[in-house]
Amino acid sequence: MAILRDAVPRAGTRSLSAAVDIQAGAEAAFSLLCAVEKWPVWLSFLRSAELVDPATPLGPGSEIRVRSAVPGDPHQLFEVDYFITNYQLSLVGAYSVRRRLDFRLERKTSRCKLHLRLEYPAYGGRLAMLYDSLRAGRKLATQMEESVVHFKHLAEYRADAKDELLADF
Numbered sequence: 001m002a003i004l005r006d007a008v009p010r011a012g013t014r015s016l017s018a019a020v021d022i023q024a025g026a027e028a029a030f031s032l033l034c035a036v037e038k039w040p041v042w043l044s045f046l047r048s049a050e051l052v053d054p055a056t057p058l059g060p061g062s063e064i065r066v067r068s069a070v071p072g073d074p075h076q077l078f079e080v081d082y083f084i085t086n087y088q089l090s091l092v093g094a095y096s097v098r099r100r101l102d103f104r105l106e107r108k109t110s111r112c113k114l115h116l117r118l119e120y121p122a123y124g125g126r127l128a129m130l131y132d133s134l135r136a137g138r139k140l141a142t143q144m145e146e147s148v149v150h151f152k153h154l155a156e157y158r159a160d161a162k163d164e165l166l167a168d169f
Contacts, residue, residue: 013098016141017117020148022155026105026112029155030086033103034058042150045069045143052077059083064091096121114155116148 022029032038036058039049045068052063062080067073078101082090086105093099100119105112118140 013119013121014137015117015119016137016144017115018141018144018148019113019115020152021108021111021113022152023111024155025110026086026107029105029112029114029151030089032151032155033089033105036064039066042154043147044150045140045147058089063094114148114151116144118144 036049036051040046043049046066047069048065048067050065051058052065056062058080060080060083062083064078064080065075066078067075076099077094078091078099079094080089081092082088082102086107088105089103091101098119098121100117102115102117102119104115104117106115
């Protein structure tokens with residue numbers, strides 16, 4: 001019997017997830033995931049993302065500075081704690097392990113499936129979690145669904161396919 005790590009969110013933590021099938025290989029999708037500076041292009045809840053030390057390649061222990069789309073939010077520092085090439089990229093908050101951003105690719109022959117999970121603290125007990133799920137959580141869940149669809153289109157885009165569209169004219 002397999003037990004999934006962190007399958008049930010910890011107390012006081014909101015967990016949101018989204019998934020999408022991608023008609024591209026896991027290698028192409030993972031290379032797009034590793035382009036940290038491009039995250040705000042497809043992750044609509046981020047305003048900026050950058051490697052703290054751009055001279056080193058993305059890997060375990062790398063630090064990533066992100067700023068959310070919430071006005072006035074300060075930069076947040078995340079550290080890569082799981083990095084498995086063409087499979088998983090997982091970030092944990094550098095100062096709070098209650099913040100986590102997890103990307104996982106599931107290989108399916110010539111295509112793959114992206115799973116995105118976001119965990120963040122919701123302080124104040126059950127009432128605060130209910131309030132968050134009705135207000136900010138609902139908006140964030142919608143943004144995550146839109147973001148994985150946008151990622152799908154970016155991963156499936158082929159520059160050479162432009163001529164294929166006009167081939168029958």
